[in-house]
Amino acid sequence: MSAENTFRCVTCTAPVNIAVIKYWGKRDEKLILPTNSSLSVTLGQDELRAKTSVAVSKDYTQDRMWLNGKEQSVNTPRIQNVLKETRKRLSDSQNETELLQNVHIVSENNFPTAAGLASSAAGYACLVYSLSQLYGVKGEISDIARLLLSCRQGSGSACRSIYGGFVAWNMGELEDGSDSYAVQVAPEAHWPEMRTLILVVNDQKKDVGSTEGMQTTIETSDLMKHRVTIMDRRMEAMTEAIKKRDFPTFGKLTMQDSNQLHAVCLDTYPPIFYMTDVSRQVIRLVHAINDIYEEVKVAYTFDAGPNACLYLLEEDVPRVLSLVQHFFPPSQDKGEKFVTGLSVPEVPVCSKDVSKISLQQNPGAIKYIIHTKVGPGPQVLTDPDESLFTADGKPKL
Amino acid sequence: MSAENTFRCVTCTAPVNIAVIKYWGKRDEKLILPTNSSLSVTLGQDELRAKTSVAVSKDYTQDRMWLNGKEQSVNTPRIQNVLKETRKRLSDSQNETELLQNVHIVSENNFPTAAGLASSAAGYACLVYSLSQLYGVKGEISDIARLLLSCRQGSGSACRSIYGGFVAWNMGELEDGSDSYAVQVAPEAHWPEMRTLILVVNDQKKDVGSTEGMQTTIETSDLMKHRVTIMDRRMEAMTEAIKKRDFPTFGKLTMQDSNQLHAVCLDTYPPIFYMTDVSRQVIRLVHAINDIYEEVKVAYTFDAGPNACLYLLEEDVPRVLSLVQHFFPPSQDKGEKFVTGLSVPEVPVCSKDVSKISLQQNPGAIKYIIHTKVGPGPQVLTDPDESLFTADGKPKL
Numbered sequence: 001m002s003a004e005n006t007f008r009c010v011t012c013t014a015p016v017n018i019a020v021i022k023y024w025g026k027r028d029e030k031l032i033l034p035t036n037s038s039l040s041v042t043l044g045q046d047e048l049r050a051k052t053s054v055a056v057s058k059d060y061t062q063d064r065m066w067l068n069g070k071e072q073s074v075n076t077p078r079i080q081n082v083l084k085e086t087r088k089r090l091s092d093s094q095n096e097t098e099l100l101q102n103v104h105i106v107s108e109n110n111f112p113t114a115a116g117l118a119s120s121a122a123g124y125a126c127l128v129y130s131l132s133q134l135y136g137v138k139g140e141i142s143d144i145a146r147l148l149l150s151c152r153q154g155s156g157s158a159c160r161s162i163y164g165g166f167v168a169w170n171m172g173e174l175e176d177g178s179d180s181y182a183v184q185v186a187p188e189a190h191w192p193e194m195r196t197l198i199l200v201v202n203d204q205k206k207d208v209g210s211t212e213g214m215q216t217t218i219e220t221s222d223l224m225k226h227r228v229t230i231m232d233r234r235m236e237a238m239t240e241a242i243k244k245r246d247f248p249t250f251g252k253l254t255m256q257d258s259n260q261l262h263a264v265c266l267d268t269y270p271p272i273f274y275m276t277d278v279s280r281q282v283i284r285l286v287h288a289i290n291d292i293y294e295e296v297k298v299a300y301t302f303d304a305g306p307n308a309c310l311y312l313l314e315e316d317v318p319r320v321l322s323l324v325q326h327f328f329p330p331s332q333d334k335g336e337k338f339v340t341g342l343s344v345p346e347v348p349v350c351s352k353d354v355s356k357i358s359l360q361q362n363p364g365a366i367k368y369i370i371h372t373k374v375g376p377g378p379q380v381l382t383d384p385d386e387s388l389f390t391a392d393g394k395p396k397l
Numbered sequence: 398m399s400a401e402n403t404f405r406c407v408t409c410t411a412p413v414n415i416a417v418i419k420y421w422g423k424r425d426e427k428l429i430l431p432t433n434s435s436l437s438v439t440l441g442q443d444e445l446r447a448k449t450s451v452a453v454s455k456d457y458t459q460d461r462m463w464l465n466g467k468e469q470s471v472n473t474p475r476i477q478n479v480l481k482e483t484r485k486r487l488s489d490s491q492n493e494t495e496l497l498q499n500v501h502i503v504s505e506n507n508f509p510t511a512a513g514l515a516s517s518a519a520g521y522a523c524l525v526y527s528l529s530q531l532y533g534v535k536g537e538i539s540d541i542a543r544l545l546l547s548c549r550q551g552s553g554s555a556c557r558s559i560y561g562g563f564v565a566w567n568m569g570e571l572e573d574g575s576d577s578y579a580v581q582v583a584p585e586a587h588w589p590e591m592r593t594l595i596l597v598v599n600d601q602k603k604d605v606g607s608t609e610g611m612q613t614t615i616e617t618s619d620l621m622k623h624r625v626t627i628m629d630r631r632m633e634a635m636t637e638a639i640k641k642r643d644f645p646t647f648g649k650l651t652m653q654d655s656n657q658l659h660a661v662c663l664d665t666y667p668p669i670f671y672m673t674d675v676s677r678q679v680i681r682l683v684h685a686i687n688d689i690y691e692e693v694k695v696a697y698t699f700d701a702g703p704n705a706c707l708y709l710l711e712e713d714v715p716r717v718l719s720l721v722q723h724f725f726p727p728s729q730d731k732g733e734k735f736v737t738g739l740s741v742p743e744v745p746v747c748s749k750d751v752s753k754i755s756l757q758q759n760p761g762a763i764k765y766i767i768h769t770k771v772g773p774g775p776q777v778l779t780d781p782d783e784s785l786f787t788a789d790g791k792p793k794l
Contacts, residue, residue, distance in 0.1 A: 222623070222624075222627055222657070223620045223623060223624065223657065223660055223661075223664075225623075226619070226620060226622075226623035227619075227620065230619055252666070255666070255667075256664075256666055259663050259664055259665075259666070259668045260619070260620065260663075260664050262663055263620055263660040263661065263663040263664040264620075264660065266656050266657075266659055266660040266663060267620075267653075267656055267657050267660040268656075269649070269652070269653055269656070270652075270680075270684040271656045271680060273677050273680075276674055277673055277674045280670050283667075283668060283670075287667045
C-alpha cells in the first residue's frame with residue numbers, strides 16, 4: 001500500500017473522569033435519557049488517558065478496530081452508532097469521498113483496563129473526539145458520546161470525558177434527548193490544588209456488569225425512586241461548592257453521594273455489591289482522618305468496583321498518603337512502584353495520628369496508588385511519533 | 398440466711414426474635430416511639446433462649462443482678478425503668494411488703510452472647526416477663542419491654558420476644574406511646590414447617606453500637622425519610638404473606654427489607670456497615686439457590702452484624718443445608734459440631750446444583766450453624782432445679 005497519498009490519520013487522547021455526583025441508569029430505555037444529572041472531575045492524562053488513532057484510506061477494505069493491541073469487532077451497536085452519528089455530522093469543508101472510505105481505529109490506555117477505572121468512558125470519549133477531528137465535525141459532540149447510552153453495554157458517562165476540569169452532564173428534559181449533554185462547570189485551572197489518589201484494590205471481580213445493574217435498580221429499588229427526586233438539589237450544592245472552592249462541602253457531598261449510590265445498589269433486588277471489606281476499611285480510614293483534622297480534608301468515592309478514588313487538596317497529600325500507606329502497606333514481594341503519578345514529598349507517618357485510628361493494617365490489600373490531579377479535556381497529538389499507525393497505515397501493535 | 402420463709406423466686410425463659418420487617422430508630426427521642434412498625438419471627442427456645450430467675454427477700458440489702466455468671470450494676474436506666482414500671486403495676490393480690498424488698502436477678506443465655514444474636518432482646522424480655530410473674534402483673538407487658546427504648550442503649554425489639562410465633566410491633570400513634578406494643582400476628586403452630594438456619598460468621602466485630610447507629614441514620618439519611626413512608630405497606634404485605642403461608646412472598650419481602658435496612662445504614666453519614674464480604678457471599682448463594690429452584694425457597698436477613706439468618710421450609714432444609722455446607726465448610730481443625738439444633742437428614746450435595754453456582758468455597762468463614770424453628774413466647778419453669786438460685790437464695794454461679 002502506498003500510504004502517502006491515500007492515508008489520513010488523526011491521533012487524540014481523552015481523560016478518565018470520576019463522578020462526584022453519580023449517574024445510575026436510564027429513566028426511560030426508549031428515550032435514552034439518564035435518571036438524573038451527574039457531575040464529575042476530569043483527571044490528568046499523564047497518569048490516566050485513552051489514546052486513539054483513527055484513519056481513513058481508500059485502501060481499507062472494511063472498518064476495523066484494535067483495542068489495546070487486539071483486534072475487536074466494529075459490529076457492535078455502540079461503535080456503529082458512533083460511526084454513523086459522526087459521519088452524519090461531517091462538516092461541509094470535508095472531502096466527501098473520504099466519507100465513503102473505511103475507517104481503521106487503534107486505541108490503547110496508559111493504565112490497565114483491569115484496574116476498573118472507568119477505562120471505557122475514556123476510550124469511547126477518545127473515539128468520538130478522534131472521529132470528530134478526523135471528519136471535521138463542528139459544535140457539540142458530547143451528545144454523540146452520550147449516545148453510547150442507547151447500547152446495552154454502553155457507558156453514558158463517556159460524555160463527561162469530552163471536557164476538562166469539573167463537568168456536569170445535565171439530564172435534559174426534551175424527549176429527543178437533544179438537551180442531555182455535558183457542560184463544563186469549571187476548568188481545571190479553577191481549583192489547581194485539587195488532587196486525587198486512586199487506591200487500586202487487589203483481587204477485584206465484578207459480579208454484575210454496571211449497565212445490567214443500573215436497570216435492575218431502576219426497576220426494583222424503592223429508594224432509587226426517592227434518590228432521583230433529590231438530585232437537582234445535590235447538583236446545585238455541588239456546583240456551588242466547586243465554584244466557591246469549598247472543600248469540606250465538596251468532600252462531604254462526594255462521600256454522601258457515593259454511599260447513596262451504593263445504598264440503592266443494595267436496595268436493588270437481587271442486591272448489587274461493588275464495595276468489599278477493603279473498600280469499607282478505606283471508608284473508615286477516611287472518616288478517621290477527617291476526625292483527626294476535625295474537618296473534611298479528604299473524601300472517597302467508589303464506582304462500579306472496589307477501588308477508592310480519594311479527593312483532597314495538594315497541601316494534605318503527604319500526611320494523608322503516609323496514613324494510607326501505613327494502614328495499607330504494599331505486600332512484601334512488591335517489585336513495582338507502589339505510588340505512581342505526580343511526585344509527592346515523603347513524610348514519616350505521624351504516630352499520634354496512627355494511635356487515634358482504630359483500624360488494623362492490611363498489607364497487600366491495595367495493589368498500587370495513582371496520584372493525579374484535575375486535567376484538561378481531549379487533546380490532538382500532532383507529533384507523528386504519537387500515532388498508533390505506522391507510516392503506511394498499519395496499526396502499531 | 399434462712400431462706401425457707403423469706404425468699405420467693407420465679408424462673409422464666411424467653412426467646413430470641415429475628416425481624417423480617419426491621420425496626421431502626423426512634424422517630425422522636427422524647428416520645429420514645431419507633432420510626433416504623435416491625436415484624437419478627439420468634440425462634441425456638443431449645444436452641445436459643447435467655448433464662449432469668451428473679452427473687453425477693455427481706456434479707457437482700459440491695460437490688461443486685463448477675464448476667465452470664467458476672468455481677469452487673471442494676472443502676473442503669475433500663476434496669477431501673479423496668480423495675481419501676483413492673484412494681485408500679487403490682488396486682489392487688491400481691492403482698493405489698495414484698496414490694497419494699499430488694500430484688501436479686503440472675504440471668505444467662507444458652508448461646509454465646511458474642512454470637513451477635515439479638516441476645517439483649519431475649520434477656521430483657523425475660524427480665525420483664527420474670528418480674529411480671531414475680532409481682533403478679535396482669536395484662537399487657539410488652540409495653541414495659543418497649544420502655545427499654547427510652548434508654549440510650551436499650552433495644553426496643555425486646556417487646557417482640559414477649560410473644561411466640563409471628564409478632565408485630567405496631568409503632569402506634571398516641572403521643573404517650575401507650576398504643577406502641579407487640580401483638581401476635583400468628584402463633585407458632587400456624588406455620589409449623591417454617592425453619593431457620595442461623596449462620597454464625599467467624600471473626601465478627603461490631604464497629605457501631607446499634608442504638609447509636611440508629612439515631613445517626615434518622616438524622617442524616619435522606620433515604621431513611623423515604624423508607625418510613627413505605628413501611629405500612631410492607632407490614633401489610635408481610636402480615637398477609639404469613640397469614641396465607643405464602644413462602645415466596647414472605648421470603649422476597651424478608652430479603653428486600655433486610656437489604657433496605659442495610660442500604661439506609663450505608664446512606665447514613667458517616668456510613669454504618671454490618672455486613673461483611675462473607676455476608677455478601679451468603680446473599681449470593683441464597684439468590685443462586687433460588688435461581689436453581691426457580692422460586693424463592695430460602696431467604697436471608699441480617700441484623701446489626703454479619704451473621705445470616707435464613708428462613709426456609711422444613712422440606713427444603715436438607716438440600717439447602719448441603720449447599721451451605723459445601724460453600725462454607727468448617728475449617729479443618731473444627732472439633733465442635735458444625736450444625737447444632739434440630740436434627741436434619743444429611744444428604745450429599747447435588748453436584749448439578751454446585752455446578753450452577755459461581756461462588757468460591759470459603760472454609761472457616763462460618764463458625765457454626767444453628768438449626769431451629771418458630772417457637773412460643775416466654776415460659777415459666779416450675780422445676781426448682783431450673784432455678785438460677787440455690788435453695789438459700791444465692792445465685793448459682
